[in-house]
Amino acid sequence: MMRGSEDGPLAPSSYADDLLGEVPVLGKIAAVDTRILFQLDSSDMQPEDWIELARTIHAELPRYDGVVIIHGTDTMAYTASALAFLLPDLDRPVILTGSQHPLARIRSDARQNLVDAFQLATMAIPEVGLAFASKLFRGCRATKLDAWGLEAFGSPNCPPLATLGLSIALGNAQLEPRARAVFDDRLEARVLAIRLFPGLDPRLLLDALAGGVRGLVLKAFGSGNVPTLGRSLIPVIERATALDVPVVIVSQCLRAHVDLPRYQGGAAAMQAGAVGGGDMTNEAALTKLMVELGRARDGERVATIRRAFETAPVGEMSVH
Numbered sequence: 001m002m003r004g005s006e007d008g009p010l011a012p013s014s015y016a017d018d019l020l021g022e023v024p025v026l027g028k029i030a031a032v033d034t035r036i037l038f039q040l041d042s043s044d045m046q047p048e049d050w051i052e053l054a055r056t057i058h059a060e061l062p063r064y065d066g067v068v069i070i071h072g073t074d075t076m077a078y079t080a081s082a083l084a085f086l087l088p089d090l091d092r093p094v095i096l097t098g099s100q101h102p103l104a105r106i107r108s109d110a111r112q113n114l115v116d117a118f119q120l121a122t123m124a125i126p127e128v129g130l131a132f133a134s135k136l137f138r139g140c141r142a143t144k145l146d147a148w149g150l151e152a153f154g155s156p157n158c159p160p161l162a163t164l165g166l167s168i169a170l171g172n173a174q175l176e177p178r179a180r181a182v183f184d185d186r187l188e189a190r191v192l193a194i195r196l197f198p199g200l201d202p203r204l205l206l207d208a209l210a211g212g213v214r215g216l217v218l219k220a221f222g223s224g225n226v227p228t229l230g231r232s233l234i235p236v237i238e239r240a241t242a243l244d245v246p247v248v249i250v251s252q253c254l255r256a257h258v259d260l261p262r263y264q265g266g267a268a269a270m271q272a273g274a275v276g277g278g279d280m281t282n283e284a285a286l287t288k289l290m291v292e293l294g295r296a297r298d299g300e301r302v303a304t305i306r307r308a309f310e311t312a313p314v315g316e317m318s319v320h
Helices: 015-020 047-063 076-086 110-120 204-211 234-242 264-272 282-295 303-308
Strands: 067-070 093-095 128-132 133-137 162-164 168-170 191-195 214-222 246-252
Touching: 015 246, 047 067, 067 110, 076 093, 076 128, 076 282, 093 110, 110 128, 110 162, 191 204, 191 282, 204 234, 214 264, 214 282, 234 246, 234 264, 246 264, 246 282, 282 303
Parallel strands: 067 093, 093 128, 191 214, 214 246
Antiparallel strands: 128 133, 133 162, 162 168
């Protein structure tokens, strides 16, 4: 969580040292243990931090009914998505939350978000969730929508798992509890996500492939369209496929489902070897690619990613 004056810059704080002192009502919800793993602005979170966080949760979770993670909002959706794929065996809740205003400020939203997250962490919700502004979103379906409003997060292609008002209304889309497995920390961070735009020079992506990129996420137009005439990206996808570098295509649109055969550009991309990401968020597609690449064998990366993106074991996309 952040601390700062009303006019000065925000910086990470250590409220978790005395969380119950700051928000004593949390002690009425559950017996609370606290631990500080990182003292970071969330923009400094890295994949190795996701792994350490996931490893700690996996080791400690059997001792608790649930976990609440207090996280900065800027990269919270990335962490939530990464944890969903690194912890696919949950039988109880792991809830991320944060705030738009620091806890010390008069109009802070932190208190309500914390109360909501702690209540949700005591319930039968066996997956990674993101609690914000009286809603619980599936972690790997959430994305940050607003840098200034209190309703900072949404899940455009998946309804909330819960809505919190005078009571807590749970939806019917929660995952089933899963059997505990051995923790797997393999993850490949040498990936690149590119938002397509008119004028993008394909040579930049070819240079990235030559530089050792192991996976690409292309944020394409509409339902998965890419340019095929001037500055065509088809040779880039063909080159990546030849190098066994998977190319995953998601949409720039918040509400969209990638359907590569629908238009000529998407069909050409699929023919060149690209994999459609359905209605996954950019954050989920990137983190799933990282995790799945970490488990893929050399020479089998494209095939592994193609198979992985055909299913949604943690509810990361709508399967049609």
